[in-house]
Amino acid sequence: MEEEFYFDFSDDAQRSVERYEEMIRNQDQYFFDAQAFENIIDYYIDKNDPVKALQVVEYAISQHPYASVFLVKQAQLFYVTDQFERAFLSLQKAEMLEASDADIYVLRGNIFNTLERYSEALENFQKALEFAETTDEILLQIAYVYQNMLDYENAIVYIKQSLEQNMENKDGLYELAFCYDILDKQEESIKFYQEYIDNDPYSYAAWYNLANSYHKLELYEKAIDAYDYAILIKDSFASAYYNKGNALVQLDRFAEAIEVYRQTFEYEKPNADTYCAIGECYEKLEKMDEARSYYKKSVKMDPNMADAWFGIGVTLNFEERYFESLHFYKKAVELDAENPDFWFAIADANYKLGQIEQSVEAYYKVLEYNPLDVEAWLDFSTVLYEQGKLLEASEAIADAIKNNPDSAELYYRMVAYLFAMGEKNEAMVYLETALSADPEKHHILFEYLPQLQENASVLQVISRYIK
Template identity: 80%
Template sequence: MEEEFEFNNSEEAQQSIKRYEEMIRNEDQYFFDSQAFEYIIDNYIEKNDPVKALQVIDFAVSQHPYAAVFLIKQAQLLLFTNQVNKALKALEKAEMLEPSDADIYVLRGNIYQSLEQHLLALENFKKALTLAETTDDILLQIAFVYQNMHDYENAIVYIKKSLEQNMENKDGLYELAFCYDILDKQEESIIFYKEYIDNDPYSFAAWYNLANSYHKLDRFEEAIDAYDYAILIKENFASAYYNKGNALVQLDRYNEAIEVYRQTFEYEPPNADTYCAIGECYEKLGEMDEARSYYKKSAKMDPKLADAWFGIGVTLNSEERYFESLHFYKKALELDNENADFWFAIADAYYKLGQIPESIQAYDKVLEYNPVDVEAWLDYSTLLYEQGRLWEASETISEAIKNNPDAVELYYRMVAYLIALGNSDEAIHYLEIALNADPDKHYILFDYLPQLKENHLILEVISRFIK
């Protein structure tokens, strides 16, 4: 916990500082009471001059050897200047003089926390709890230690205790949201935030975190309502507008999302992420010129935002400008080389340009980074099939099924390839698996190979499952 120094600008404080500086110039020794020394020390801290502040403390300790306050300030400054061992020694002396001063244990807890000695940090913070008059910040410090130990259950316990004492502590609410998120306990977090709001209905942070919890559970309508309450309480809450926009996107309400994203510009400068989000909305609406305009704004503002470059590529692809789209896909890939979506788009662009070897290499990358992308497996196998590489196409689908055993589309596709290979028995085996899983999707087979509508063996098997 960082000590907040409040510099006293009173006439008494100014006289003390003036007198101290006169003493230094004269290379003399004046006596100052402890209050005057505190004024002088805080003056140098205010001026961000820890070296001079430490010099004053040396004088203060020599004149007031039993005042623990100076040793505590000395420890704070030594810690600030990375003299950790000296800081700990100063605190040892302070503890001998004033063992009931909670600040000693809080500061020592912070030191041990910075050294990642978590158990010693906990020991000191918990000692401080027994001594301090107000403990909400200390409880939060204990929660941080537990977070660093990856013990999020205990962190939640202490954050809640802190919030019981100080419901205004927004940091506590956000840390609680983080812990619930890590533990994937969104339902539990919703219960907590609702109870919190019952006690403090005007807490914009509680409404915001409640909305985020709904959002993570795909309860987008409820999330939007909660974001609206947060915005009602804090009109300039840009993050709430942005997340509300994201929730609207999930509901395909793109025009509304654009308006909400734009509202963030009233309360904070436009940023690359928001421009990119607006671009994506226009893309979904099929307004590719507008989409490209916003993606370009995003990329110009943050050239390292891969999604912006990718978005430009998508808009060009939609206009069948495949060669141009490749250029932007590759720029995106330079920034995020393991993004399966980028590789998929590149594979498709190469395919449309007739550059089959390059397309195959890109599909290999897609499936390396995302082996559960069923569409990628299907498209890759189609490419191989069209090249007359029937056995490779069937092997590709076999590998796809290993990675996606519940994807019925793959089984129907395997039937088509096995029939093409003349392997009717195995084709029927896969067809029966597919029909058992989802008979209504048998049309997939005929969509891909219409000639199978004339295959009596296939039709006979299907008729056993379709009444």
């Protein structure tokens, strides 16, 4: 007959774990009170060992068959190991023992949410609200369901209700910012965070989200001020430093941005994104050696950092090392094959190396991925024009106009090509359109074909638009 021992270690979690493991080693049978079992289960959950945790639950249920808490724990462990039907069965048993336990309905709601059975998830969360003493987290769970349903308006309603109960809930603040961002309601976001800060001026998360909303509205000075308040409240807030750096970049304050980016290293390990951002700042300051150094640090840390590979190419291009730059541009495009900026750089480098066919192929890629890039259309047509392919150049501009009907530059370029092809009547029609779009840019025409400054017909039409 097995010897049975009783140990009450509910106040000593570690001791409970040690005695439990001793029991397993000895293949013995000890008795633990409910709190001790909870401590042991939580210990294995914290160690990310659901198998052992489930074994403890089995022991706990056998010794405390009427304690619903262990059935809920069991359901939780079945849930995290994707055993959903077994989780539902455990919750059903728990509900029979203690139907007023809010945790039962919260967990069941989470499982239904995972299974995309949203109406059943909402039904269980609403039931949990009836029994729970504190409901801010449950309200947030309801918001998550609405987010999964892509109903961000309702998600906002429940997040706000959650925050009314617990203003310290940082997750709620960030989720609210996410919803406002998805709905592109930055003004409403700003209004909410301003009101929130009036009630809790020391919430670094609220200042941070307010700053992000200003940033998205391109109110960079206000964003920087708000980031500064977030940093003042929490000086180790690395994300606030990083985003402040991004705002400074938008204002072309690159030297300041570098210093702010570097401050993130005091509070978190350097990462590839920050190294790349610093590299870009040095690039904009035309300090190419420093820029290249940081871009190299970025790709060393993350070889899949396409922007950093591209940045190395940009620094080499600046130094007219076009052949070398191509190698790095191609590395970037291998990682991000649909990035039009990368293809544009490849097209330009090939052109400078006299590799016209490769340049034209790259321009086709640029315009495939970004047909709204007016500069790319103009450069592409120039390459064709310089090769004596006047018809192809004019056809390229015709395609460009279809994609960018409001761009005066394209109409002026078409005028130049049509004159070069001897199509004077059609050229004059395009000239009228160009002048209607933007008469102040008529000088573009003369920059491209200076001889038209002596064309009386052209000057006469222009005079009607220019006083």
